Amino acid sequence: MTTTLSQGTVTTWLERFCAEVIAAESHLNELDAATGDGEHGSNLAQGAAAVRALLKDREFGDVQDQLAAVAMAIVNSVGGASGALYGTFFLRLSDVGEGRSALDLAALTEGLRSALAGIRELGGSAPGDKTLLDAIHPAVTELESSATRPADLLTALDRAAAAAEHGRDATASMVARMGRGSYLGDRSRGHVDAGATSMAMLLRCLHVSAEEAGA
Incomplete structure (x- = not known):
């Protein structure tokens, strides 16, 4: 059983996401063009190329070092809100990776909860605003529920990913309240x-x- x-x-994980x-x-x-500037894919692809280069060229002392370096590679290569x-x-x-060579479910849950909070603070968005928060929020909620019911790491991550996918799909019925999409009103639905x-x-x-x- 995988526990960490x-x-x-x-x-x-990072290489797979970049690919x-x-x-x-x-x-x-194409998705972004419907309610935004149509550059979300291009912006993230730039970041993915930077992260790929980083992972190829550097060794990392711990998980914190690794994820913090990824964060800076993205910030330095991706424009706009993304x-x-x-x-x-x-x-x-990355904060939960200090001194660690592996993350267990508790650490991942804590880290993703902190990531969610950081995104909310930065973007000022809330669930239902039709943003990436609508995917990560239900995923973190699902991970937190693992503390109250038996779940191994793989099961918990599968449930969290499924919750994120459900949240993604639910954005189709939402009206955008943030960014350029907010100017479209009901047309963003x-x-x-x-x-x-x-x-x-x-x-x-x-x-x-x-x-x-x-x-």
């Missing part, structure tokens, strides 16, 4: 949010990488 996410698995973002660049741009939000995600998550899509992708990549490591 090793530093090597964290690398696999999927680059492959989905056009799709993410860079700040994803940079905040990884920087806040009927479109899945690009940020929620990429966040759900990130969390599913986390589950798949953990599952692969435990196979």
Whole structure:
């Protein structure tokens, strides 16, 4: 049974997400064009290229060092809100990795809870505003519920990823209240949010990488 996410698995997670973002660049741009500037995929693809280069060229002392470096690579290479939000995600998550070569479920839950709080503070958004928060918020809620019911790491991550995907899909019925989409009013309804899509992708990549490591 897989009980921790090793530093090597964290690398696999990041590499998998980078590959999927680059492959989905056009799709993410298309989603974003419906309510935003149509650059979410291109911006994240730039960040993915920077993270790939970082992972190839550097060794890291612990998980905190690794994730903090990823955060800075994203902030320095991705423009607009996406860079700040994803940079905040990884920087806040990195805090639980200090002195650790692996993360267990409790640490991951704490780190993702902190990442969620950081995104809320930075963007001023709330669940239901049609943002990436609508994917990460239900995922963290699902992880927190694992403390009250038996769940191993893989099961908890699978449930969290599924909750994020459900949250992503739910954005289609929402009216955007943040960013450029907010100017569209009801016309923003009927479109899945690009940020929620990429966040759900990130969390599913986390589950798949953990599952692969435990196979």
